[in-house]
Amino acid sequence: xxxxxxxxxxxxxxxxxxxxxxxxxxxxxxxxxxxxxxxxxxxxxxxxxxxxxxxxxxxxxxxxxxxxxxxxxxxxxxxxxxxxxxxxxxxxxxxxxxxxxxxxxxxxxxxxxxxxxxxxxxxxxxxxxxxxxxxxxxxxxxxxxxxxxxxxxxxxxxxxxxxxxxxxxxxxxxxxxxxxxxxxxxxxxxxxxxxxxxxxxxxxxxxxxxxxxxxxxxxxxxxxxxxxxxxxxxxxxxxxxxxxxxxxxxxxxxxxxxxxxxxxxxxxxxxxxxxxxxxxxxxxxxxxxxxxxxxx
Amino acid sequence: xxxxxxxxxxxxxxxxxxxxxxxxxxxxxxxxxxxxxxxxxxxxxxxxxxxxxxxxxxxxxxxxxxxxxxxxxxxxxxxxxxxxxxxxxxxxxxxxxxxxxxxxxxxxxxxxxxxxxxxxxxxxxxxxxxxxxxxxxxxxxxxxxxxxxxxxxxxxxxxxxxxxxxxxxxxxxxxxxxxxxxxxxxxxxxxxxxxxxxxxxxxxxxxxxxxxxxxxxxxxxxxxxxxxxxxxxxxxxxxxxxxxxxxxxxxxxxxxxxxxxxxxxxxxxxxxxxxxxxxxxxxxxxxxxxxxxxxx
Numbered sequence: 085x086x087x088x089x090x091x092x093x094x095x096x097x098x099x100x101x102x103x104x105x106x107x108x109x110x111x112x113x114x115x116x117x118x119x120x121x122x123x124x125x126x127x128x129x130x131x132x133x134x135x136x137x138x139x140x141x142x143x144x145x146x147x148x149x150x151x152x153x154x155x156x157x158x159x160x161x162x163x164x165x166x167x168x169x170x171x172x173x174x175x176x177x178x179x180x181x182x183x184x185x186x187x188x189x190x191x192x193x194x195x196x197x198x199x200x201x202x203x204x205x206x207x208x209x210x211x212x213x214x215x216x217x218x219x220x221x222x223x224x225x226x227x228x229x230x231x232x233x234x235x236x237x238x239x240x241x242x243x244x245x246x247x248x249x250x251x252x253x254x255x256x257x258x259x260x261x262x263x264x265x266x267x268x269x270x271x272x273x274x275x276x277x278x279x280x281x282x283x284x285x286x287x288x289x290x291x292x293x294x295x296x297x298x299x300x301x302x303x304x305x306x307x308x309x310x311x312x313x314x315x316x317x318x319x320x321x322x323x324x325x326x327x328x329x330x331x332x333x334x335x336x337x338x339x340x341x342x343x344x345x346x347x348x349x350x351x352x353x354x355x356x357x358x359x360x361x362x363x364x365x366x367x368x369x370x371x372x373x374x375x376x377x378x379x380x
Numbered sequence: 381x382x383x384x385x386x387x388x389x390x391x392x393x394x395x396x397x398x399x400x401x402x403x404x405x406x407x408x409x410x411x412x413x414x415x416x417x418x419x420x421x422x423x424x425x426x427x428x429x430x431x432x433x434x435x436x437x438x439x440x441x442x443x444x445x446x447x448x449x450x451x452x453x454x455x456x457x458x459x460x461x462x463x464x465x466x467x468x469x470x471x472x473x474x475x476x477x478x479x480x481x482x483x484x485x486x487x488x489x490x491x492x493x494x495x496x497x498x499x500x501x502x503x504x505x506x507x508x509x510x511x512x513x514x515x516x517x518x519x520x521x522x523x524x525x526x527x528x529x530x531x532x533x534x535x536x537x538x539x540x541x542x543x544x545x546x547x548x549x550x551x552x553x554x555x556x557x558x559x560x561x562x563x564x565x566x567x568x569x570x571x572x573x574x575x576x577x578x579x580x581x582x583x584x585x586x587x588x589x590x591x592x593x594x595x596x597x598x599x600x601x602x603x604x605x606x607x608x609x610x611x612x613x614x615x616x617x618x619x620x621x622x623x624x625x626x627x628x629x630x631x632x633x634x635x636x637x638x639x640x641x642x643x644x645x646x647x648x649x650x651x652x653x654x655x656x657x658x659x660x661x662x663x664x665x666x667x668x669x670x671x672x673x674x675x676x
Binding site: 086088089091092094095096097104106112137138139145147154184185186187191311345354355356360371372373374375376 | 382384385387388390391392393400402408433434435441443450480481482483487607641650651652656667668669670671672
C-alpha cells in the first residue's frame with residue numbers, strides 16, 4: 085500500500101455583504117512553550133490555560149492567516165506572511181496557497197499592511213527580493229512607517245529590536261515606490277476602515293470591514309493565540325512592545341465585538357481564522373465559525 | 381478582473397497514535413429550519429439555541445463527514461455519504477474529495493458502516509449502481525442488518541419508513557458478496573471497537589479507536605448538529621427512530637467522553653468534524669479542534 089499523498093493547501097472563503105473574504109494560510113509554527121511567553125503570568129497558569137483549551141501544555145502552535153478580500157472587483161491582500169522560506173517549511177507558504185486557489189500574485193491590486201512585524205511584511209518580497217505582488221499598491225499605517233523607518237528610533241532601539249528595524253528598512257526599500265501611507269479612522273478602501281489599536285507595535289492597526297448590513301472586525305495582532313489572550317485579555321504576550329497599551333487596545337475592541345456579536349478575523353487565530361467572542365468572566369470564550377463549504 | 385476560481389475540496393488529517401485519520405467531507409446540506417426538528421422542544425427554544433451559537437435561526441446546515449483511517453497499512457473508510465448526485469450538488473461529494481486527496485476508490489480495503497441511513501450507505505454505490513469501492517470488504521452492524529433487511533420488519537414499518545427499508549435492500553443487494561457483519565463490543569479492525577449506541581436506529585454503532593496512548597471516539601450519529609444536541613443531550617432530533625433510547629445512548633457516551641476528555645469525531649459535526657466536549661450544566665460545550673496544517 086502506497087503512503088497517503090500529502091494534502092493540498094487549504095483556504096477558507098466566506099462573504100461579508102458583497103465582499104468575498106478568503107483566509108489564505110501562510111502556515112503554522114509549533115514551538116516548545118517559551119519561558120515567559122506570557123510576561124505577567126507564572127508558567128503554571130499558562131500551562132493550565134492550554135490544558136483547559138484541550139491543548140498540549142508544553143508547546144504552542146502559532147497560526148498565520150493573511151486574508152484576501154475581493155472588494156468591488158479589486159483583489160486586496162491583508163498582510164503577507166513570512167515570504168518564501170527554505171523548503172521544507174511550515175511557514176511562508178502564502179505563495180503556494182495563492183497558487184492552489186488559482187490566484188496569481190500579479191492579479192493582486194492592493195496589499196494592506198497592519199503592522200511591520202516580519203510575519204506580516206516579509207511576504208511583500210519574492211524569494212529573489214523583488215516585489216512579490218508587482219502590480220499592487222502597498223498601504224501601510226502612517227504611524228508604523230514613522231516609527232520603524234525613523235533612523236533616530238532605530239538607533240535608540242534596544243539591541244533586541246534592531247533586527248526588526250533593519251528588516252522593515254530592507255523590505256520597504258524594495259517596494260517603496262508602491263507604498264502609500266494611511267491614517268487611522270479613515271477608509272483605506274471602500275468599506276474598510278483602519279482602527280488604531282497600538283501597543284503590540286506603535287502603529288498596530290485593526291480594520292472594520294462593512295458591506296451592507298454585514299461587518300467583520302479584522303483584529304490583526306490584537307491577540308496572539310486566542311486560547312490565552314482572548315480567554316484572558318489582561319495577559320501580556322512577549323511580542324507586545326507596550327504591553328499596557330496593547331491590553332488597553334485589546335480590552336476596548338474585544339468588549340465592542342462581544343457586545344455587538346461581530347465576527348472577528350484574527351491573523352493568529354487557528355485556521356480558518358474567524359470566530360465570535362462570547363463574554364465569560366473577565367475574558368472571552370473563543371467560538372470558531374463552523375466551516376461552511378464554499379459552493380461550486 | 382476575472383472572478384475568483386472556486387476553491388478545491390478540502391480534507392483534514394490528524395493522527396491517533398499510529399493511525400492516520402482523514403476527515404473527507406461528503407458535503408453539506410443547508411435547509412430552512414424544519415418545524416419539529418427537535419421533537420420535544422418548542423421552535424422558539426431551538427431558534428434561541430441557534431442564535432446562542434452565533435448561527436442563523438431560520439436554517440440548519442447539516443455536515444456529512446466520512447472518515448478515512450489508515451490502520452497498519454490498510455485504508456478503512458467509515459461511512460460513505462450520499463453517493464454521486466446530479467450536479468451541481470452540495471452533497472454526495474466524497475468521490476470528488478477522495479480524488480482531490482489522491483486516494484483511488486479501488487485502494488480502499490475496508491468500509492465500515494455505522495448504520496443504514498442513506499447518508500451513510502448510499503455512497504457504497506457508484507453512479508452506475510456498481511460497488512463504488514470494488515476491492516473493499518464492507519463491515520456492517522449485525523443488528524442493523526437484521527432490522528433493515530428483515531422482510532417482516534419492512535412490511536410492518538410505517539409508510540414514512542418504507543423508503544429507508546427499500547433503499548437499504550437496494551444498496552446491499554449490489555454489494556452483498558462483500559458484506560461481513562460485526563457484533564458490538566468487538567474489535568472490527570485492530571484498535572477499532574464497535575460500541576452499540578442504539579436509538580437513532582436499532583443497530584446504530586459508534587466506535588472507539590485506540591492506538592498506543594491515544595483514543596478517538598467516533599460517535600457516528602449519536603448527535604446531529606452539536607449546537608443543539610451536544611449542547612442539550614435531552615433534545616430529540618426528528619431523525620432518531622427511538623428518541624428515548626437515543627437519548628440514553630447519547631447521555632451515556634457523552635458523559636464518558638467529557639469525563640475522560642476524549643477527542644470525538646462526529647459525522648454531523650461541522651468540518652473538520654473533531655472536537656472536545658466540555659460539561660456545562662445539563663449539557664456540553666462543543667470545542668472544535670484547532671486546525672493543524674498537515675505537514676508536507
